[in-house]
Amino acid sequence: MTAQPPANLAKNSWRTLPDETGHFGQFGGRYVAETLMPLILDLEKQYRAARHDPEFKAQLDDLLKTFVGRPSPLYPAPRLTEHFRGLAPAGKGPKIYFKREDLNHTGAHKINNCVGQILLAIRMGKTRIIAETGAGQHGVATATVAARFGLPCTIFMGAKDVERQKPNVFRMKLLGAEVRPVTSGAETLKDAMNEALRDWVANVHDTFYIIGTAAGPHPYPELVRDFQSVIGDETRVQMLEAEGRLPDMLVAAVGGGSNAIGMFHPFLDDPEVAMVGIEAAGHGIESGQHAASLTGGRPGILHGNKTYLLQDEDGQITEAHSISAGLDYPGLGPEHSWLHESGRVRYVPITDDEALEAFQLCCALEGIIPALESAHALAALPQLTAEMDADKVLVVNLSGRGDKDIFTVAEALGFDL
Amino acid sequence: MTRFENAFANGPALVCFITGGDGDTAANLDALVAGGADVIELGMPFTDPMADGPAIQEANLRSLAKGTRTSDIFRIAADFRQRHPQVPLVLMGYANPMTVRGPEWFAQECAKAGVDGVICVDIPSEEDASLGPALRDSGVSLIRLATPTTDAVRLPKVLEGSSGFLYYVSVAGITGMQQAAQGSIEDAVAQLKAASDIPVAVGFGVRTPEQAAAIARVADGVVVGSAFVDIVKQHGDAAPGPLQEYTATLAQAVHAAR
Numbered sequence: 001m002t003a004q005p006p007a008n009l010a011k012n013s014w015r016t017l018p019d020e021t022g023h024f025g026q027f028g029g030r031y032v033a034e035t036l037m038p039l040i041l042d043l044e045k046q047y048r049a050a051r052h053d054p055e056f057k058a059q060l061d062d063l064l065k066t067f068v069g070r071p072s073p074l075y076p077a078p079r080l081t082e083h084f085r086g087l088a089p090a091g092k093g094p095k096i097y098f099k100r101e102d103l104n105h106t107g108a109h110k111i112n113n114c115v116g117q118i119l120l121a122i123r124m125g126k127t128r129i130i131a132e133t134g135a136g137q138h139g140v141a142t143a144t145v146a147a148r149f150g151l152p153c154t155i156f157m158g159a160k161d162v163e164r165q166k167p168n169v170f171r172m173k174l175l176g177a178e179v180r181p182v183t184s185g186a187e188t189l190k191d192a193m194n195e196a197l198r199d200w201v202a203n204v205h206d207t208f209y210i211i212g213t214a215a216g217p218h219p220y221p222e223l224v225r226d227f228q229s230v231i232g233d234e235t236r237v238q239m240l241e242a243e244g245r246l247p248d249m250l251v252a253a254v255g256g257g258s259n260a261i262g263m264f265h266p267f268l269d270d271p272e273v274a275m276v277g278i279e280a281a282g283h284g285i286e287s288g289q290h291a292a293s294l295t296g297g298r299p300g301i302l303h304g305n306k307t308y309l310l311q312d313e314d315g316q317i318t319e320a321h322s323i324s325a326g327l328d329y330p331g332l333g334p335e336h337s338w339l340h341e342s343g344r345v346r347y348v349p350i351t352d353d354e355a356l357e358a359f360q361l362c363c364a365l366e367g368i369i370p371a372l373e374s375a376h377a378l379a380a381l382p383q384l385t386a387e388m389d390a391d392k393v394l395v396v397n398l399s400g401r402g403d404k405d406i407f408t409v410a411e412a413l414g415f416d417l
Numbered sequence: 418m419t420r421f422e423n424a425f426a427n428g429p430a431l432v433c434f435i436t437g438g439d440g441d442t443a444a445n446l447d448a449l450v451a452g453g454a455d456v457i458e459l460g461m462p463f464t465d466p467m468a469d470g471p472a473i474q475e476a477n478l479r480s481l482a483k484g485t486r487t488s489d490i491f492r493i494a495a496d497f498r499q500r501h502p503q504v505p506l507v508l509m510g511y512a513n514p515m516t517v518r519g520p521e522w523f524a525q526e527c528a529k530a531g532v533d534g535v536i537c538v539d540i541p542s543e544e545d546a547s548l549g550p551a552l553r554d555s556g557v558s559l560i561r562l563a564t565p566t567t568d569a570v571r572l573p574k575v576l577e578g579s580s581g582f583l584y585y586v587s588v589a590g591i592t593g594m595q596q597a598a599q600g601s602i603e604d605a606v607a608q609l610k611a612a613s614d615i616p617v618a619v620g621f622g623v624r625t626p627e628q629a630a631a632i633a634r635v636a637d638g639v640v641v642g643s644a645f646v647d648i649v650k651q652h653g654d655a656a657p658g659p660l661q662e663y664t665a666t667l668a669q670a671v672h673a674a675r
Contacts, residue, residue, distance in 0.1 A: 021543065031512055031539045031547075033468045035564040035589050038571060184474055185464070194467040201468065202590035204566060301512040301539065301547070302465060314487045315517030317464045 006342055014268035014344055017335065022218020024338035030217045031301050035201045044219040046124050051226070056119060063115045064230060067148065070112075072100045072231075074238035074395070079365040080378075084385040093385050094248065094392035098368070099235050101259065101399045108371060108400030109231060109259045110141035114210055116227035118145040121208035128203065129153040131210045132196040134161055134189030135325030136168025137371075137400060138212030143177035145210075153177040156196040160187040161325060168404060186319050189329050193303055213256025214333035217304030221333050228262025235395060236266055243393055249274045251384065252397035253376040254347065255291070255327035257336045259399035264345060265335075274346070276384060277336060278376045280322035281349035291320035292349045293332045294340050307334040323352035323408060324372035326400075354379040356412055359402065371400030372408065420505040420533050421456070421558065421581045425616040428675030429633035430455035431668045432618050434509065434642030436476035438462055438485030440649040440656050442493050448657035449645070450501055452664025453672070456582075456618075456638065457497070458536070461490050461510030468538045470593035472643040476650065487514055491530045498531030507560060507581070509536040512547065520551035527557045534558035534581040542574045549578050563609055565589050565601070572612050582616040582638060585609055587623075593643025596622035599631050606636045626670035633674035641667060 005014050006025075017024045022044075030040060050056040064070040075098045085093030101109040121129060129146045130153070133139030139155040146153035155172055159181040162169055172179050185191035200209045214224040232250075239247050250267060252260035254277040267273040282290035290296055293308040300309040302317060310318045310330035320330040339345040355372055358379035362370045370378060377396050388394065402409070410417050424430050433454040435445055439462070446457060462480040466473060490508070497506055508527065515523050515537055527535060535557055540548050542561065552559045558581030566589055567575055576583065585605060587597035602619055609617045619632045620640025629639045648663060649656045 029547075030541065030543050032541060033538055033564075034541050034562045034575065035566050035586065037541045037543065038566045038568065184471075185478070190465065194465050197467045198470075198591045202588075202594070204589055298517075300517060303467070304539070306547075309513070311513065311517065313517070315463075315513040315515075316481065317513070 015265065017338065018218060018222055024335045025341065026299065027306050027334035027337040028218055028221055029306050030304065031306065032217045032304050033201055035204060036217070039204050040217050040219070043124070047120060047219055047223050050120055050123055056123070059119055060116055064112065068105045068111050068115060069103065070230065071234045071238070072103050074235060074242060075100050076242070077366050080362070080381070083365055084381055085390060087382065088386045091390055092388060093390050094388040094394045096381070096385070097247070097393065097395045098398040099231060099263065099395055101231060101397060102368070102370065102374070102401035106141045106144050107403065108137050108141070109228060109262065110138045110212060111144065112230055112262070113212070113224050113227040113258060114141040114145045116223070117208070117210045118149055118151070121151070121210070122149060124208065126206060126208035127151065128207045129210055130156065130196050130199055130207055131212060132156045132189065132192040133212065134158070134192065134328055135404065136161070136165040136172065137326060137404065139177070139179070140168055140171045140175070142210050143172040143175035146177060147175045154199070155179050156182050156192040156199065158186070158188040158192050159183045161189065161192070165325065190317065197303070213258040214261045214335060215256045215303065215305055215307065215331065221305065221335055224258050225261045225265055225335065228258050229265050231259065231262040231397065232264060232266030235263060239393070239395070245393070246270055246273055247395045248272065248392040249276065249384065249388065249394040250397070251276045251278065251377050251380055251394065253278045253327065253373045253399060254332055254336055255280070255329055255373060257333040259397050261333060261335055263397045268344060275344070276380060277345050277347045278380050279347055279349045280324055280327035280376055281351045282321040282323070284351055285349055289321040290349070291322040291327050291329060293330060294337070294347045295349045297330070299337065302331055305334045307331050307337045308340070323355060323412060324376060326371065326373040327376065348380050350376045350379045356409065359409060368398070369402040370398055371402045372405045374399045375402070420503060423503065424455045424505050425582065425637050429636065429671050430618070430638040431629070431671045432456040432458060432620070432638050432640040433645060433664060434458040434460060434640065435645050435649060436460035436462060436473060436480055437490045437493055438480035438483060439476040439646070441654050443496060444657045445649060445660055446497050447500065448661040449664050450504055452661040453668025454504070454664055456505045456507065458507045458509045458640070458642070459490065459494060461487070461508055461514055463511040463514055466511065468591055470591040470643060472593045472646045472650070476646045491526050494530040494532050505533045506531065507534040507536060508532050510538070512537055512539045516547055520548045524551040524555035524557055527552070528555040532557060534560045536560045536562065536584060538562070542577065545578055553578065560584055562586050565605065569608065572609070576613055580615060582618050583609060583613055584640065585617055585619045585636070586621050587619050588621050590621070592621060594622055596628055602632060603635045626666045629667050630670035630674055633671040639671050
């Protein structure tokens, strides 16, 4: 069943990429303005050095433990397991676990990466932090680590998102960050990223750009993945402890794809572990209003990397739509594009409505309010569990908590708060 | 001699940029030539022009909002070539619209339309394979950018495979904002010229005849963009007159340095 690694991969492994030029097959790369090239080459060098520095690792591990609150629990979800067993054909319906990234400081997996990147920034002698944010989760996580280390921080956020995500804007301000509303384009995440790149190019000498997902120019997709791989590494240990075996299936939502790649990557060379990435299908692929780059897009070049993008036939980028602001982006990380084309990971689209239903089900049956991003992963469970035997084990990456989403959900369900 | 060699043969050249599909582009291009432009850069609009400042960003979006397609840009280019057989024409833009149908398709369309060179903002020398070989095979120059962060070690890589001219981006930043100090431009141009056989044109933030003249005394060319784009925005369909007038003042300043 599981696809074989392409024959030309070193050591017959799925885990050796990117290559030395930052490519995952045809994807990835360093498509940036010349001004930024020397900087990202330096970042790559410094990252290599940091990875092999025991002191850097010790510092990172300590922060993950004492500041972020890791390890996050691996939680068996008994009532959801029973629920889906009841719906599945006889003998089907696997045991469901949640990897509880929602219990991290700041309420999502984003902080894992921010802690790693700010240590790199300090190591490189940078004195100012910038970041882009859509829903505000990455902005809050970045503002949090900037406050922790006393560095000034500017967050670029689409003006429309500033309006939609007021609580997170206030959080960032409390944490001492400057939130700069971006009024170009559609005033959402894509435009915030354009503006962050414009700021970076003008301030290369002192500024570190903390990219929030496993995308952008090399080495960002690699280093974000590595910092997020703590999710999969912990899951392996915890699952062996709980069940004495590896999971049969991993499920995670894919916007840019950092929580998914962090969960998947440590398991890529375990052929018995199947993996499913969930894309946001918005109002449905056929409606044209979605954020499913793999299902509804084509390879192209944007924001420093080659990857699947939503675009028209001239290569103009089209607007994404998802009820989940964290998935509302017209591309995804290049390693996902490669895992998709090589067949190692299966990608499935889930609509706004399906996600909303799963959101409510998780609240009611498990007492956990999931982020709308994570609710997309949960919404794939009806179809996935119906195909799996009852003695199998499935893990959903519960990437974030849903407190930030209650206004959006209330509106969608017709509640007046 | 190529059109580029001709254009740079008699001392410093004035290189003029406008965004394709923003305003009456054919008439605006004619005005630039009539005013004394030596090289034309035609911007290919893109939804996400992340290396551009507000003026050119808005021009991109105005053009796309009017429905400008890649085929329109090539039509504008081919018509320009008919009217102006001698003036070098460069397409400037971003990687995705240039590579979406495959680099070979793009390079062949450039050759057919009489385009002399291409500047792609987000394909550095490291990613040359995405566009460079196709352009060179079609006889179209790939014009690379050098910046204040391009050091002596990188420069040979930037020059390798490039032709036409070298575009020195004089500030680390986006288009149309601040201008670099004249001293830093002079030092950089001296280093670039020592390492390169092709002309060096300097741009980013150049708006006045005085700035242009100062640069023309040390460089082979001066690139002006956002200032023209501002005129197009301000005057709309009546832009050709003011464009020609402004080009003439710049051309006089640049050519006087010859």
